[in-house]
Amino acid sequence: MIEKEMRVRPIKHGTVIDHITAGQALNVLRILGISGTTRAVVSVAMNVPSGVLGSKDIVKVEDRELKEEEVDRISLIAPDATINIIRDFEVIEKFRVDLPEHIEGVVKCSNPNCISNTGEPVISRFAVNRKPVELRCIYCDHVISEGIAEHLI
Amino acid sequence: MMLKHIISMRDFSRDDIDIILAKAKEFEPIARGRKSGLLSGKILSTLFYEPSTRTRLSFETAMKRLGGEVIDLGSIESSSVAKGETLADTIRVIGNYADAIVLRHPREGAARMAAEYSKVPIINAGDGAGHHPTQTLLDLYTIMRESSLSGLKIALVGDLKYGRTVHSLAYALSLYHADMTLISPRQLQMPDVIKKDLKKQGAVISETTNLEEVIGDIDVLYITRIQKERFPDPAEYQKVAGSYRITEELLKSARDRLIIMHPLPRVDEIDPAVDRTKYARYFEQSFYGVPVRMALLVMAMEAG
Numbered sequence: 001m002i003e004k005e006m007r008v009r010p011i012k013h014g015t016v017i018d019h020i021t022a023g024q025a026l027n028v029l030r031i032l033g034i035s036g037t038t039r040a041v042v043s044v045a046m047n048v049p050s051g052v053l054g055s056k057d058i059v060k061v062e063d064r065e066l067k068e069e070e071v072d073r074i075s076l077i078a079p080d081a082t083i084n085i086i087r088d089f090e091v092i093e094k095f096r097v098d099l100p101e102h103i104e105g106v107v108k109c110s111n112p113n114c115i116s117n118t119g120e121p122v123i124s125r126f127a128v129n130r131k132p133v134e135l136r137c138i139y140c141d142h143v144i145s146e147g148i149a150e151h152l153i
Numbered sequence: 154m155m156l157k158h159i160i161s162m163r164d165f166s167r168d169d170i171d172i173i174l175a176k177a178k179e180f181e182p183i184a185r186g187r188k189s190g191l192l193s194g195k196i197l198s199t200l201f202y203e204p205s206t207r208t209r210l211s212f213e214t215a216m217k218r219l220g221g222e223v224i225d226l227g228s229i230e231s232s233s234v235a236k237g238e239t240l241a242d243t244i245r246v247i248g249n250y251a252d253a254i255v256l257r258h259p260r261e262g263a264a265r266m267a268a269e270y271s272k273v274p275i276i277n278a279g280d281g282a283g284h285h286p287t288q289t290l291l292d293l294y295t296i297m298r299e300s301s302l303s304g305l306k307i308a309l310v311g312d313l314k315y316g317r318t319v320h321s322l323a324y325a326l327s328l329y330h331a332d333m334t335l336i337s338p339r340q341l342q343m344p345d346v347i348k349k350d351l352k353k354q355g356a357v358i359s360e361t362t363n364l365e366e367v368i369g370d371i372d373v374l375y376i377t378r379i380q381k382e383r384f385p386d387p388a389e390y391q392k393v394a395g396s397y398r399i400t401e402e403l404l405k406s407a408r409d410r411l412i413i414m415h416p417l418p419r420v421d422e423i424d425p426a427v428d429r430t431k432y433a434r435y436f437e438q439s440f441y442g443v444p445v446r447m448a449l450l451v452m453a454m455e456a457g
Contacts, residue, residue: 113281115262120239122266139262140283141161143346 009043014062016084017074022047024077025057027149031073032061040064053080073106075099077149079133099130107135107151111142124153157456158268159276159449161284162321167328174294176448177441183218184443192221195454198251200226200243201278202234202258207417207439208278208287212255215446224251241270248273253453256280274453282317282383288416289321291445292375295438299412300372305331307373310364310397311422313343315383318416320347322375327356334367335360338393341379364397369406374399374432375414376422400424404432414438 020028025044029035034042041062050056057078065085066074074081075097085093105123109116116124116139126135126144135144144151158164165173183189197216199209213223226232226247234243240258244267247254254271256264257278264277264284279285296302307326309319313335323343326333333356335343342360351358361367368374376399384390398421399413415423415435427433 109262111261113259113261115240115258115260115266115280118260120266121241122269137262139265140260140281141163142261 010089011041011043011060011062011086012089014041014060014064014086015066016086017059017061017066017078018056018082018084019050019053019080020057020059020074020078021080022053022055022057024149025059027077027152028057028059028074028081030149031077031152032059032066032070034061069106071097072100072103073152076103076107076128076133076135076152079130099128099133101128102126102138103128103135106153107144107148108153109137109140109142110144110151111137111140114140114142116140157274157453158264158271159274159286159453160264160268161277162286162289162325165286165325170290170293170325170328173290173445173448173452174297176452177290177294177444178298180219180444180447180451184215184440184447186218189218190220191451192216192219192454195221195252196224196250197221197253197255197450198224198226198247199255199278200247200257202229202240202256202263203279205257205278207442208257209255211439211442212276212278212287212446212450215443215450218443219447219450221450240267244270244275245272253450274456276449276453279317282315284321285317286321287442287446287449288318289325290449291438291442292318292322292414292416293325294441294445295414295434296373296412298441299434299437300410302329302331305329305373306334306371307331307375308334308336308364308367308371309375309377310336311377312341312379312383312393313337314341315380316377319343319375319377323347323351323356324354327351327354330355330357332357333359334371336362336364336367336397338362338396340389340393365403365406368403368411369408372408372410373412373414374407377416378418378420378422395421398422398424399427401426401430404430407432 025046043060045058047055081097084091104125116122125138216223248271253274255276255278259281261281261283263280268275411432412434413432
């Protein structure tokens with residue numbers, strides 16, 4: 001019981017991202033722009049036993065409510081994640097991440113010869129396939145199906 | 154059909170393709186020399202960032218035979234591109250002069266991006282290892298005119314890994330539920346991701362390394378050059394160069410109505426003696442580029 005409390009200590013205000021695919025918590029932090037120099041109070045739990053997923057990661061960020069584009073990015077690497085928005089210790093909103101059909105400026109095309117990887121004024125754009133998660137570059141048609149986290153901008 | 158830009162075969166439905174092919178047939182007499190002023194007063198700009206002779210000349214021929222004018226970027230070395238101008242800027246400038254732009258560029262996706270910046274229609278004449286839709290359309294037109302697109306049994310031979318014409322042709326043929334046999338050296342087999350996509354569209358696909366065993370069972374033999382410039386490793390090229398060669402001997406067991414196609418230029422894939430056989434259609438194929446590009450130019454300029 002004590003152990004459980006340490007893992008999921010309630011927060012007053014902020015966001016709890018639950019059911020993150022095990023092993024992806026650090027990438028979630030990267031997406032949120034949280035590094036060693038940020039001042040936010042952050043708790044990370046990794047490889048927590050979970051009924052649904054077997055094991056999962058959890059990230060809690062205090063005093064911050066996630067923006068939609070941040071949630072979109074998380075959905076690419078953790079499609080089962082749930083987002084809990086907390087105010088005054090209460091969950092005021094709870095939703096699952098939803099893979100968008102298109103993403104813009106989130107992932108860099110893995111084809112080095114793609115026009116989106118040049119000095120041209122162009123933002124990388126992908127059409128998203130849900131199951132399995134696959135990204136097709138709008139420009140060069142190159143498909144990213146593995147290691148999406150490595151290509152996050 | 155209002156397709157302003159012509160970028161990738163993926164943008165076309167089978168109905169769109171049928172409309173273009175029917176239109177190309179109407180233009181065939183003009184491509185053969187009958188006078189026309191259909192695009193008189195219109196200007197086409199050709200922007201070739203990579204060398205090409207056939208594609209550029211056939212676009213120029215198509216435009217001029219329809220009574221239009223052509224302006225050319227000229228050599229890249231002496232143009233604004235050499236000064237470091239982006240493609241996005243070049244496109245916006247040229248769009249103020251011309252009614253449509255034909256673009257060939259070494260980067261994949263260049264035409265798609267150009268279309269986003271252009272106020273006039275962009276026709277993709279090849280973007281790196283990406284798409285080359287006008288080649289695909291003229292290939293389909295050749296099959297329609299010289300063979301048949303329905304119930305088609307076709308063998309695609311050569312470099313099926315790097316060859317962009319073959320990928321986009323195979324995609325289009327899948328819309329016609331063609332029965333395709335893929336024949337290539339093991340190192341140059343069609344990528345799985347493309348095969349998966351073709352099957353999803355309804356294509357019947359089989360694979361082999363042996364051309365002899367299927368030659369008697371196909372309507373169209375489509376052979377491509379193994380392109381040295383697409384190989385990252387010259388040693389890998391040497392291993393597969395000259396893997397397949399069409400000779401009169403090989404054609405002994407061919408069907409009577411077989412046709413042989415090649416996007417040209419050829420190196421040594423087809424023995425010159427084959428040119429004199431009833432099977433050869435590759436020079437007709439290069440002619441058909443003109444009526445097909447006429448159809449595309451007219452449709453693009455009407456939409457633009």
